[in-house]
Structures are given as C-alpha cells and as structure tokens.
Amino acid sequence: MQAYDAQTLVLCALADGPLHGYAVNTAIERLVGTRLGPGSLYGALSRLEAKQLIEPADDAGAQPRQRPVRLTPTGRQVLERELRSMAKVAAAGLASLKVNPA
Incomplete structure (x- = not known):
C-alpha cells in the first residue's frame, strides 16, 4: 500500500x-485509487487554509463540508515546487x- 501526503x-x-470536500475526495480517488478518511481530508483542508495555500471560493454561505475552496497563487507555487x-x-x-519512467 502506498502512502501519500x-x-x-x-x-x-x-x-x-475550486471544489468542495466531497468533490476533492472524489478527485483524489481518481488520482490514486483511494479516498482519504474524513479526518485526514478535513484536517488537510484546515491546515492548507491556515497556511494560506487554499482559500474559500465564492460560495461563502455554504456549510463547511459544502464550501468550495481553491488554490491561492502561493498554493499553486508550493504545489508546483x-x-x-x-x-x-x-x-x-x-x-x-x-x-x-512510465
């Protein structure tokens, strides 16, 4: 089993x-074949937002699990690096x- 950050x-x-939590997890599942647990997913979202690597997208009134988030310009740079x-x-x-290489 592979470990992913x-x-x-x-x-x-x-x-x-931008995506909301469930859609983020669906995209992750397509990418690596497995979903993150709720604690891992929402913990990662919270840490990334605290680091200002992601930010809320337009729908500020949505519930936390339905609130879309997007990469910040800094988040895009960090991901590329x-x-x-x-x-x-x-x-x-x-x-x-x-x-x-494949």
Whole structure:
C-alpha cells in the first residue's frame, strides 16, 4: 500500500479549479485509487487554509463540508515546487533501478 501526503493530494485535486470536500475526495480517488478518511481530508483542508495555500471560493454561505475552496497563487507555487521535487526523486530512483519512467 502506498502512502501519500494528504495535503499534496488535496492541492493536486484543486489544481483544476475550486471544489468542495466531497468533490476533492472524489478527485483524489481518481488520482490514486483511494479516498482519504474524513479526518485526514478535513484536517488537510484546515491546515492548507491556515497556511494560506487554499482559500474559500465564492460560495461563502455554504456549510463547511459544502464550501468550495481553491488554490491561492502561493498554493499553486508550493504545489508546483513539490511536484517537481517528487519528479526529480522518482527519476533518480528509477534510474538507479535501471527502469524507464512510465
């Protein structure tokens, strides 16, 4: 079983545009084949908002679990930097294994 960082998964899910919690988890499931538990998902959303990497989208009156959120410009930069770093590590590891990247 692979371990994924919940915050990185949430940022990836939001890269295409604003989503509410359930839709974020659905996007994560499409990406990695599994859903985050409610504590992991909403904990990640809360931490990302506290770090100002995501922010509420237009529908401010929605319930917390139905409130859409979006990446901030800083969140987009952090995600790009994280993904580039992960890609570099993956490429080095695959090269060491003498495996062609997929």
